[in-house]
Amino acid sequence: MNPNRPVEDLLRELAPQVVGVLTRRFGDFTTAEDAVQEALLAAATQWPQEGLPDNPRGWLIQVGYRRMIEHVRGEQARRNREDLAARREPYDQMSAPPADLELTADRDDTLVLLFMCCHPALSPTSAISLTLRAVGGLSTAEIARAFLVPEATMAQRISRAKQRIKSSGVPFSMPDAADRARRLDAVLHVLYLIFNEGHTSSAGPDLRRVELSGEAIRLARALHALLPTDSEVAGLLALMLLTEARSPARTGPGGELISLADQDRGRWDGAAIAEGVALVIAALPRGPVGPYQIQAAIAALHDEAPSAEKTDWPQIRALYQVLERHSANPVVSLNLAVATAMVYGPTAGLEALAALDADPRMAGHHRLYAARAHLYEMAGNLPAAIDNYRAAAGRTTSRPEQHYLTLRAARLTNPLKTNTP
Amino acid sequence: MKYMLLMQFSAQNTDFPSIDTWTPEEIKAHIGFMHDTNGKLMAAGEWVDGQGLSGPEQAKIVRAGGGGAAVITEGPFAETKEFLAGYWIVDTDTPERAIELATQISAAPGPGGRPLNMPIEVRPVMSGPPQDV
Numbered sequence: 147m148n149p150n151r152p153v154e155d156l157l158r159e160l161a162p163q164v165v166g167v168l169t170r171r172f173g174d175f176t177t178a179e180d181a182v183q184e185a186l187l188a189a190a191t192q193w194p195q196e197g198l199p200d201n202p203r204g205w206l207i208q209v210g211y212r213r214m215i216e217h218v219r220g221e222q223a224r225r226n227r228e229d230l231a232a233r234r235e236p237y238d239q240m241s242a243p244p245a246d247l248e249l250t251a252d253r254d255d256t257l258v259l260l261f262m263c264c265h266p267a268l269s270p271t272s273a274i275s276l277t278l279r280a281v282g283g284l285s286t287a288e289i290a291r292a293f294l295v296p297e298a299t300m301a302q303r304i305s306r307a308k309q310r311i312k313s314s315g316v317p318f319s320m321p322d323a324a325d326r327a328r329r330l331d332a333v334l335h336v337l338y339l340i341f342n343e344g345h346t347s348s349a350g351p352d353l354r355r356v357e358l359s360g361e362a363i364r365l366a367r368a369l370h371a372l373l374p375t376d377s378e379v380a381g382l383l384a385l386m387l388l389t390e391a392r393s394p395a396r397t398g399p400g401g402e403l404i405s406l407a408d409q410d411r412g413r414w415d416g417a418a419i420a421e422g423v424a425l426v427i428a429a430l431p432r433g434p435v436g437p438y439q440i441q442a443a444i445a446a447l448h449d450e451a452p453s454a455e456k457t458d459w460p461q462i463r464a465l466y467q468v469l470e471r472h473s474a475n476p477v478v479s480l481n482l483a484v485a486t487a488m489v490y491g492p493t494a495g496l497e498a499l500a501a502l503d504a505d506p507r508m509a510g511h512h513r514l515y516a517a518r519a520h521l522y523e524m525a526g527n528l529p530a531a532i533d534n535y536r537a538a539a540g541r542t543t544s545r546p547e548q549h550y551l552t553l554r555a556a557r558l559t560n561p562l563k564t565n566t567p
Numbered sequence: 568m569k570y571m572l573l574m575q576f577s578a579q580n581t582d583f584p585s586i587d588t589w590t591p592e593e594i595k596a597h598i599g600f601m602h603d604t605n606g607k608l609m610a611a612g613e614w615v616d617g618q619g620l621s622g623p624e625q626a627k628i629v630r631a632g633g634g635g636a637a638v639i640t641e642g643p644f645a646e647t648k649e650f651l652a653g654y655w656i657v658d659t660d661t662p663e664r665a666i667e668l669a670t671q672i673s674a675a676p677g678p679g680g681r682p683l684n685m686p687i688e689v690r691p692v693m694s695g696p697p698q699d700v
Contacts, residue, residue: 269660
């Protein structure tokens with residue numbers, strides 16, 4: 147459809163590599179990132195007209211390099227650079243990069259950038275924006291459109307994030323082993339958040355290009371290629387694939403949500419399911435088992451069930467118990483209660499939900515009301531189900547979800563009217 | 568997460584004289600405060616939109632009637648006690664930050680530079696992605 151697609155894809159792949167090269171040469175991530183944005187803009191306008199250069203990566207590095215020199219010539223920039231160089235010197239002299247880093251220098255730059263963009267000093271929103279631009283190669287306008295904010299707002303958010311990284315004084319290098327494990331958690335979390343953000347069902351034609359869940363999967367794939375033996379990276383990629391596989395069946399023709407039990411399983415993406423399942427099966431025995439692998443295993447059980455009735459709920463319940471022990475969090479407890487209801491009946495599930503009322507993070511949350519409504523409906527207590535559906539609808543900030551809950555309550559209120567035209 | 572901050576003018580909850588009785592300096596200080604606030608929100612990457620609204624005397628109420636003809640009335644009417652004076656849409660990391668911004672806006676200066684303490688309604692914008700139910 148779009149003749150410029152190959153150029154755009156190529157630019158997105160090359161962007162983090164070029165930022166990496168320039169940052170290493172100048173020791174200044176902020177300016178390098180700006181320079182590469184300008185180079186990408188030049189490429190996006192010139193290449194489709196004049197054809198691809200023989201060495202696109204070299205072309206971008208050269209243009210970025212020239213922009214970089216222009217930036218650095220400014221008095222202020224020179225002072226900053228000298229200041230930064232002085233601060234960086236001991237690090238460079240004390241440790242040479244490991245031998246295996248040298249061999250795959252281009253690809254490791256992507257990983258280093260990813261770790262930098264998921265800096266612990268940044269808020270999740272800032273880390274997401276910066277990651278999408280520096281590692282994902284999306285333009286500021288595209289990211290702004292995806293998050294429905296003005297471009298100027300997104301530009302400010304990105305530039306502030308870069309300043310914060312700069313003032314933190316953390317050098318452009320791979321964090322050490324201990325720090326790296328901690329930062330990897332943040333990297334996985336940011337990719338997970340990008341993926342969730344992309345779950346919006348109202349993605350219009352303009353948003354297709356920056357379909358965020360697709361972008362998150364692309365980045366998770368890149369991370370998995372760089373760290374193939376990390377089980378949690380594999381688990382996260384599997385979780386994304388297994389969740390995304392269901393997306394064609396998640397909404398009806400009017401954009402309305404369809405619950406998992408009512409989805410047409412024939413519309414699920416079989417190839418994505420097979421890939422996700424294979425990843426989980428390979429990752430689980432390798433250990434250590436973390437929350438993303440467990441969630442992926444649960445998603446795999448849902449995806450492999452031939453029908454909602456034939457879902458292996460005892461196994462899912464057992465996995466939620468493991469997940470709860472691993473990382474106690476009220477949403478996990480809520481899912482465990484629902485799985486309990488599917489195994490032992492709605493009364494057992496409602497009892498398990500009652501314990502969550504005491505949790506201030508969950509009391510009054512729309513998901514608690516929604517789960518309770520479903521279980522009351524299962525138990526045949528329609529007035530209680532209707533009350534809880536309505537309470538949930540009034541508390542969610544997702545419009546499709548609000549419509550789903552309101553519709554559910556209306557169906558129980560007027561059961562005879564449901565099918566009249 | 569996006570929030571809409573609605574600046575409610577409420578005759579009941581305000582204890583300052585009408586803006587047309589303020590001195591030019593007071594009005595300038597008030598406008599300057601709003602200008603500054605918007606600038607800070609933009610610099611922080613939190614600004615999505617913000618507008619001041621004309622007074623109720625310029626408002627019309629439109630309601631589609633039977634047969635497709637609209638019924639248009641002047642008003643809110645003279646006895647209106649509350650109306651929307653302006654709004655902001657901000658995109659913040661936490662709900663607490665939205666409350667903090669509303670608090671700052673509420674304290675916009677009025678006569679004698681004293682804070683107006685206007686009521687600001689804070690409501691989440693429906694935009695969150697749907698969760699699997």
